[in-house]
Amino acid sequence: MIRRQISTALPIYIGVFIFQEAVVNQFHLPGGGFSLILIFSLIWAILSSPELAALGGFIAGLLMDLSQSSSGPIGQWTLLMIAACCAVSYLGSGSESLSGNPLGFTFLTTSAIFLVEIAYLTTGALLGVTVGGFTQTLITLIGITIWSLLVTPLVLPIFSRLHAFTFNTRSML
Amino acid sequence: MRRSAQGRGRLLIIILIVTALFLITLDLRGVGVLEGARQASQTILSPFQRAGTVVLSPIKNLISDITRLGRTRSQIEKLRADNAKLKAELLNRKDADAQLDQLKSVLDLAGTAGFKVINARVISQGSSQSFSQTITVDIGSNAGIKKNMTVLSKFGIAGVVKDVYSNSALISLATDPSFRIGVRIAGSQQIGILSGRGNRSANLQLIDNLTTVQVGDILLSRGSISNRPFVPGVPVGYITAVDNSPGAIAQSATVYLYTDFSALSVVAVVLGAPANNPGDVLVPLKPQPTPIPTVTIYVTPSPTPTN
Numbered sequence: 001m002i003r004r005q006i007s008t009a010l011p012i013y014i015g016v017f018i019f020q021e022a023v024v025n026q027f028h029l030p031g032g033g034f035s036l037i038l039i040f041s042l043i044w045a046i047l048s049s050p051e052l053a054a055l056g057g058f059i060a061g062l063l064m065d066l067s068q069s070s071s072g073p074i075g076q077w078t079l080l081m082i083a084a085c086c087a088v089s090y091l092g093s094g095s096e097s098l099s100g101n102p103l104g105f106t107f108l109t110t111s112a113i114f115l116v117e118i119a120y121l122t123t124g125a126l127l128g129v130t131v132g133g134f135t136q137t138l139i140t141l142i143g144i145t146i147w148s149l150l151v152t153p154l155v156l157p158i159f160s161r162l163h164a165f166t167f168n169t170r171s172m173l
Numbered sequence: 174m175r176r177s178a179q180g181r182g183r184l185l186i187i188i189l190i191v192t193a194l195f196l197i198t199l200d201l202r203g204v205g206v207l208e209g210a211r212q213a214s215q216t217i218l219s220p221f222q223r224a225g226t227v228v229l230s231p232i233k234n235l236i237s238d239i240t241r242l243g244r245t246r247s248q249i250e251k252l253r254a255d256n257a258k259l260k261a262e263l264l265n266r267k268d269a270d271a272q273l274d275q276l277k278s279v280l281d282l283a284g285t286a287g288f289k290v291i292n293a294r295v296i297s298q299g300s301s302q303s304f305s306q307t308i309t310v311d312i313g314s315n316a317g318i319k320k321n322m323t324v325l326s327k328f329g330i331a332g333v334v335k336d337v338y339s340n341s342a343l344i345s346l347a348t349d350p351s352f353r354i355g356v357r358i359a360g361s362q363q364i365g366i367l368s369g370r371g372n373r374s375a376n377l378q379l380i381d382n383l384t385t386v387q388v389g390d391i392l393l394s395r396g397s398i399s400n401r402p403f404v405p406g407v408p409v410g411y412i413t414a415v416d417n418s419p420g421a422i423a424q425s426a427t428v429y430l431y432t433d434f435s436a437l438s439v440v441a442v443v444l445g446a447p448a449n450n451p452g453d454v455l456v457p458l459k460p461q462p463t464p465i466p467t468v469t470i471y472v473t474p475s476p477t478p479t480n
Contacts, residue, residue, distance in 0.1 A: 002185075021218050022225035025297050026233060028435055035302040051182040058189045065196075066214035068336065068343045069299030069307050071351070074207045075196030082189050120303070127201070131304040132350030136371030140304055 006055050008166050009044070013056065016040045017063040025069070031143020034151045037064060038116070042109045043152070043159045045085035046092035057085030072120070072129045080123065084116045106152045113148045117141055212338055215309075219341035222297040222309060230268050275439040278327030282441075286406055286455055289445035290325065291316055295437050296341065306349040306371065308437060313338045321402035323394070323443040328431035329408030329455070330354065330394055331440050342442070347409070348372060348434055355395035356409050358386060359456045364395055367409060367428060375410060377426040386426055388412050391456050404443050406451035431457070 020036045027033065041060035045053035061081030065074040088108055118141070124131055131137055200207045276292055283290040291312065299307030312318055314337045322334045324344050332352065335345040345352055352369035356377065363386065365379040379386065390412045396405025410430040417424065 018218065018221050020300070021297065022221035023229065025222075025300050026225050026229045027236060028298050032302075033300070035300060038302065049182075051185050054186045054189050058193070061193070062196075063214075064302070066211050067300065067303075068211065068215045068218075068309060069303055069305055071303045071305040073197050073200035074211065075193045075198075075200055078196060079190065079193035082186070082193060086186060117302070124304075127197070129303075130351040132369070132371035136350075137304060140371070144302065 002051060002055065005052055005167060006059075009052075009056060010059060012162065012166065013037075013041070013059045013063060017060075017067075021067060029147065031146065032140040034144060034147035035064075035113075036151075036155070038113055039109060039148055039152055039155060040159055041081060041085060042088055042112050043105065043156060044163060045089045046105060046108060047160065047163045048089055049093070050086050050089045053085040053089030054082050057081035057083070060085070071131075072124050073127060076120070076123055076127065076129075080116055080119050083119075084112055088112050102153060102156055105156055106149065109152045109156075110145060110149045114141070114145045117144055212336070215336070215338045215341060215343070219296070219309070219311075219313075219338065222341070223311060226294070226296045226311075234268060271436075272439045275327050275437075279325055279439065279441040282325060282327060282329070282407075282455060283443070286404075286451040287447040287449075288325075288404060288443045290441035290443050291318070292439060292441050293318075293342070294439055299343075304350070304371070306346040306352075306369065306434070307335065308332070308344045308346060308440075310342050310344060310440060310442070311340070312442070313340045313342045315339050317444055318342045318442055319401075323400070323402060323404045323407065325407060325441045325443060326432040326437060327439075328433065328457075329410075330403075330430075331432050331434075331437060333402045334442060344440070346434055347375065347430055347432065354403055354409065355397070356392040357395045359391040359393050359453045361386075361390070365392075367392065373430050373434065374413065375428045375430055377412065377428045379424040379426070382422065382424050384424075385417075386412055386415055386424065388415060392428060393453065393455065396450065400443070400446040404446040406453070406455050408455055408457055 017037050024033065024036050037060055041056055044056050048056060058078055058081065061078035062074075064070060064077040064081065065072075070077065091108060121131055121137065121141075196207065272294070279292070280290070293310035293312045293316075295308050296311045297309040299305055299309070310324075318334060318337050320334055320337055324331045324333060330347050332344045332346040332349070333354075334342050336343040346369070347354070347367075348369045348371060350369055350371055354367050355364065356367045357364045361384070363379060363381060363384050365377050368376050368378070370376055377386075377392065392409040392411065394403045394405055394407040394409055397403045408431050410428040412426045413429045414427040415424070416426060
């Protein structure tokens with residue numbers, strides 16, 4: 001069951017990753033812009049079971065690690081995304097107030113992005129990744145969070161319907 | 174039955190986490206297979222990035238114009254009247270002209286120093302999700318690009334080649350926090366190490382604490398052995414502030430980088446440099462102040478008084 005679901009979802013993950021690298025990264029957005037693959041995989045995880053979310057997080061993290069702009073070792077994003085996707089999946093399935101409405105979704109996704117970026121910085125510091133000065137890092141962190149807050153409500157209906165269409169379920173949003 | 178499914182789920186998550194940790198360990202130990210995977214992914218992505226650049230150029234120009242509107246409002250007001258009749262033509266040629274201008278300037282810079290360069294178009298800005306500052310260009314090992322080659326903009330140092338793929342290359346910009354370059358001050362020849370800070374201002378650490386630097390001093394690249402990663406004599410930036418803290422082991426300063434990293438569309442990768450160091454030949458000229466004309470009025474008193 002999981003194997004069938006993940007093989008269906010894999011091309012979507014790859015498609016979003018290519019869109020991120022070929023289109024989103026073309027724009028030099030102020031404050032660091034947003035990561036569509038990050039937003040997508042977290043929304044997808046909230047809508048999925050924890051096991052499927054972990055697998056999705058593994059795929060998304062591995063793709064992010066393979067990105068040429070990733071400065072950390074391969075596996076760092078993979079590890080963080082498994083943890084983040086599992087966590088949001090548990091939270092999403094456990095609380096109707098969080099996952100059942102667009103505001104809850106946006107709040108959960110944006111909070112997860114903020115926390116996963118902090119986790120990236122922390123693990124990066126432990127693994128010897130140079131991330132720059134405090135002010136610039138803070139600006140990028142806040143920038144990514146604000147951009148995610150703006151973009152998530154826009155892409156949420158698309159990703160939610162895509163998830164429902166892929167797994168033949170009824171869209172929650 | 175349900176407990177068994179839960180157990181399988183937990184086992185799957187554990188396997189995934191162990192795999193991720195395994196990957197980190199392999200990468201930190203420098204296993205070549207993983208670096209090959211990253212290279213392969215870039216080789217697959219570069220045609221998409223190229224297509225994206227072509228398709229999105231007009232939209233990028235529009236967004237760039239909108240974001241700069243506030244800063245250049247007074248200038249836009251002044252030029253609006255002149256631009257009206259040329260607007261249609263300008264829209265079509267704007268992108269090409271900007272690239273041509275950058276290309277001409279970068280070739281002038283390289284030609285003055287005698288550098289052998291190859292030009293490249295920027296096809297992607299690196300995502301800042303990993304807090305790094307990179308760009309991807311449309312040429313790679315097939316065009317003779319190698320790792321650790323100097324990358325120039327029309328103003329001076331833009332960065333260094335970090336990774337090379339068959340038809341594209343990843344450039345670490347001078348603003349990248351991991352970027353380090355040996356520099357010397359034009360004229361006084363004091364040397365120091367400049368490091369990126371994530372934005373256009375960089376940090377300079379001087380080697381000798383006894384000499385002094387001044388605001389406005391121009392920094393040039395010091396050069397490396399066999400000209401890699403850096404060729405000598407390329408303008409890097411100028412000093413905007415000096416930190417003279419008493420008791421500091423080394424003198425430090427803040428440097429404003431010459432290159433405008435937000436508007437990079439064409440760069441040049443230095444393939445070779447002449448045996449002679451170009452010295453200070455590439456130091457940018459200081460802008461000459463325009464003299465303000467003075468008006469002298471002579472008044473001759475009339476011989477008869479007026480009522």
